[in-house]
Amino acid sequence: QVRLVESGGGVVQPGRSLRLSCAASGFTFSTYAIHWVRQAPGKGLEWVAVLSDDGSIKYYADSVKGRFTISRDNSKNTLYLQMNSLRPEDTAVYYCAREGLNAYYSDYWGQGTLVTVSS
Amino acid sequence: SYVLTQPPSVSVAPGQTARLTCGGNNIRSKSVHWYQQRPGQAPVLVVYNDNGRPSGIPERFSGSNSGNTATLTISRVEAGDEADFYCQVWEASNDHWVFGGGTKLTVL
Numbered sequence: 001q002v003r004l005v006e007s008g009g010g011v012v013q014p015g016r017s018l019r020l021s022c023a024a025s026g027f028t029f030s031t032y033a034i035h036w037v038r039q040a041p042g043k044g045l046e047w048v049a050v051l052s053d054d055g056s057i058k059y060y061a062d063s064v065k066g067r068f069t070i071s072r073d074n075s076k077n078t079l080y081l082q083m084n085s086l087r088p089e090d091t092a093v094y095y096c097a098r099e100g101l102n103a104y105y106s107d108y109w110g111q112g113t114l115v116t117v118s119s
Numbered sequence: 120s121y122v123l124t125q126p127p128s129v130s131v132a133p134g135q136t137a138r139l140t141c142g143g144n145n146i147r148s149k150s151v152h153w154y155q156q157r158p159g160q161a162p163v164l165v166v167y168n169d170n171g172r173p174s175g176i177p178e179r180f181s182g183s184n185s186g187n188t189a190t191l192t193i194s195r196v197e198a199g200d201e202a203d204f205y206c207q208v209w210e211a212s213n214d215h216w217v218f219g220g221g222t223k224l225t226v227l
Contacts, residue, residue: 105167
């Protein structure tokens with residue numbers, strides 16, 4: 001079955017960096033675009049970034065552009081999110097979400113990993 | 120950028136019909152998708168492309184899209200339907216996903 005497992009979250013000071021991972025299994029990872037979506041405590045969903053199946057096309061939300069970098073290693077079935085210059089407002093649960101084939105929605109989500117930016 | 124507007128909360132009695140709205144400028148020109156998120160859990164797709172239903176989602180969940188409003192309709196509401204619901208579209212101009220602010224469905 002399709003599985004997405006995020007890891008790498010934790011508590012980090014403002015201005016520092018963190019790298020999240022999303023390990024995929026149960027499907028042909030290299031065939032799908034994957035998104036990062038975050039959710040601040042008690043708030044709604046916020047789209048963060050997307051990376052195409054082959055890693056050649058990527059887009060970012062304005063709120064993270066220039067600070068976050070999305071990447072993937074299809075040989076390891078893993079998606080990454082490198083987060084630099086972290087701010088308190090980046091505190092959230094970060095989900096990876098598979099984009100359906102020929103679709104503009106997510107058909108599977110991971111369980112999320114919590115990132116807390118605090119001094 | 121494109122904005123989706125959802126009412127913060129909707130309440131309905133068990134067995135009744137809940138209608139959750141998602142407003143956007145000429146939203147009928149876009150495909151709207153809906154997710155259900157129960158407390159402490161990841162979102163789950165319940166309707167895609169305005170009115171498609173993924174496998175495993177009960178027929179009680181249906182969607183429509185017209186004018187400036189898309190609607191998720193939940194018939195014969197059950198206590199287990201209580202959750203936050205989010206609408207989502209794809210913004211073609213910059214290849215972004217856009218989410219509505221979410222509606223908390225309370226089953227009385």
